[in-house]
Amino acid sequence: MNQSKYPIPLQGIAAAPGLAYGPVKKITTDIQRDVPRSQENNPVEQQARMDTAVRAARKEISNIKSRISVQTNSNDAQIFDAHLSFLNDPVLIKKVSNMIGQGWNAEAAWIDTIDYFEKQLKKLNDPLLQARAMDIVDVGKRVLDHLMDQADSLIISPEQPVVIAADDLSPSSTATLDKDAVLAFCLAGGSATSHASILAKALGIPAVVGLGEQFKQISENDQILINGSTGNVVVNPTPEQVETYHREKDERHQVELTDRSNANLPAVTRDGRQVLVVANIGSAEDAANARRLGADGVGLLRTEFLYLNHDHMPDEESQVLVYQEIADIMGNLPLVVRTMDIGGDKAVPYLGTKDEANPFLGWRAIRMIDERPDILLSQFRSLLRGFANSQLHIMLPMVSSLDELEKALEIYRTARSQLLSEKALMAEEVKFGIMVEVPATAILARQFARHVDFFSIGTNDLTQYTLAVDRTNQRVAHLSSYFHPAVLQLIKMAIDAAHQEGKWVGLCGEMAGDPLAIPLLLGLGLDEFSMTPNSIPQAKRLIRSFDLAQSQEIATTALQYAHTAEVKEYLNGQKH
Structure with missing residues (x-):
């Protein structure tokens, strides 16, 4: 474009919220086609090279x-x-x-095969399969890079802060974006539910997609202004537009600074109801960040990282050391630890997980208890020892029956008994709870509440299982929303049932940190909001801006709507 005196407004699809302004950096993620080709090679040697490259790619993808x-x-x-x-x-x-086997070198065999599958998928002209075509190109490039000794070419790391401009971005490239160097990205293609958009939102990188053919003419000499919340993009904006951007950016920044300076204040509504705002973490680094950002504790410590980062079962001592490091950081604050949720999207072959037709409905989390009770026993022992001086809360994921809960409690009692006989130092005042992620658990919440100390509602999975929607599937992702009336009713059922039995309830899905959802959840009686650490200061401010009666009225009204869009429209009108 490079028509600096003529600002060019473009309207795209809002993919990930945030404002950004800076120079354009054009990139291409097309797979390299200029590869060596020869047909007089030793098949054994070439297959060995191929196997090595695939193993390296598999390890990288697993790490990502x-x-x-x-x-x-x-x-x-x-x-x-x-x-x-x-x-x-x-x-x-x-x-x-x-x-x-016909003598072709590994590079040629690989690229020809990837090309073949990419073309077959694109021929079908299906949105979901278009995304699969992007996936196979992404994988193809990763393996090819290893064959050609060009590893890390998928990593985008500019020398100065830029706005990335591309036709599309692969999942691998998006997942490895350097947030210090990439202000935002804009794509000619893509959709709000494309893999790049989903990852941008999760990683907090502003993004606009679906900008069309005109955007492909953009030049690296251009400056670009984007609003990831509205989908508005201006190429080569006027000085007045840039000034407006900086003013809005400064205002947002000032609010963020104020939020952070007040982050250690309690989350108390205007009429005196206090709730806890705690952090979802997965490492000691996350724990330290949570403390800096005012977390009242930990509402979800994911323990899968102990298993995903190894090719063998971690022993008890190594688990204890990791837990002790987190315990030292969090001090006297309450810690809610989820036992490992392996399976589903987190397969670990050495634990006995296998490829399944529908892994999210398969052998995962608590369902492993019958075949591998030793795993849970080891983890219970490690948790009791590692958090010996902490306010430890243990919760089980994916519970759908009282039988599962009772078996887990028996293993827990065994762990305590063993440590007691060994005279080991261990946590004493431990609270035991379950996650409410399966509709069956919400429906039977009153019965479950009689056997546990607390609930934690996992709205990500609860939404998926209630609506039978995979939100990473572009064809149906628009149907997935925790504002769906059925999901809201299940949340209410779980909270009401727990309170009737004198138990408290937390929520640790994305919903807890959603500004639109906070007054609704307050009104439903939620006791604990658990979220990514960066969301804590804003969430505390929002909670302090409402009173309980007001939020209860919001919840009552929201529950009367029959359509998700109506719920969201109503809640948008209640924002502070």
């Missing part, structure tokens, strides 16, 4: 998936399951091996 799992408060890491499945696809592997 693990990092996204613990870095974000969501199930967005499951995006990378598709990448891993491609590397295990028998048809793809066979096609590559056949070419190598």
Whole structure:
């Protein structure tokens, strides 16, 4: 474009909220086509090279998936399951091996196979399969980079802060964006539910997508202003537009500074009801960040990172050391630890997980208890020892029956008994709870509440299971919302049932940190809001701006609507 005296307004799709202004950095994520080709090679040697490259790619993808799992408060890491499945696809592997068997070098065999599958997927002209085509190109480039000794070419790391401009971004490139160097990104293609958009929102990077053909003419000499909340983009804005941007940015920044300076104040409504605002964490680094940002404790410590980052079962001592480090950081604040939620989007072969047709309805989390009770026993022992001087709360994920809860409690009692006989130092005043993630648990909440000390509602999975929607599937993602009236009714059922039995309730899904949802959840009687640490200061401010009677009225009204859009429209009108 490079028509600096003529600002060019463009309207795209709001993908991830936030404001940004800066120079354009154009990139291409197309797979490299200029690869060496020869057909007089030793098949054994070329297959060995191929296997090595695939193993390296698989390890990298698993590491990205693990990092996204613990870095974000969501199930967005499951995006990378598709990448891993491609590397295990028998048809793809066979096609590559056949070419190598004919004497082709590994690079040629691999690129020809990737090209073939990409074209087959694109021929179908289906939005979901278009995303799968992007996935296979992403995987193809990663493996090819290893074959050609060009590892890390998928990582985008500019030398100065820029706004990335591209036709599209692969999941791998998006997941590895350096937030200090990438102000935002704008794409000619894509949708609000594309993998790049989902990851941008999870990572807190402003983004606008679907800007169309005109955007492809943008130049690296251009300046660009974007609003990721509205989808508005201005190429080469006027000085007045830039001034307005800076003013809005400064106002937002000032609010953020004020929020952070008040972050250690309690979250008390105007009429005196206090709730806890706690953090979702997955590491000691997260714990330290939570303390800095005013967390009243930890509402969800994900323990999967202990298993995902190893190729073997971590021993008890190594688990204890990790837990002790987190305990030292959090001090006397309450800690809610979720026992490992392996399976679903987090497969760990050495634990016995396998590829399943529908892993989120399969052998995961508490459902592993029958075949591998030793895993839970080891974790209970480690938790009791590692958090010996903490306000420890243990909760079980994916519970759907009282039988599962009773078996887990029996294993927990065994762990305590063993440590007692060993005269080991362990936590004494431990609270035991479950996550409400399955509709069956919400429906039977009163019965469950009689056997536990607390509930924690996991709205990410509760929404998925209630609505039977995979939000990473572009064709149905628009149907997924925790503002759906059915989901809201289940949340209310769980809170009411727990309170009737004198038990408290937390919520640790994305909903807890959503400004639109906070007054609604207050009105429903939620006792604890657990969220990503960066959301805590704002959430505390919002809670302090409402009174209980007001929020109860908001909740009562919201529950009367029959359509998700009506609920959201109403709540938008109640924002402070």
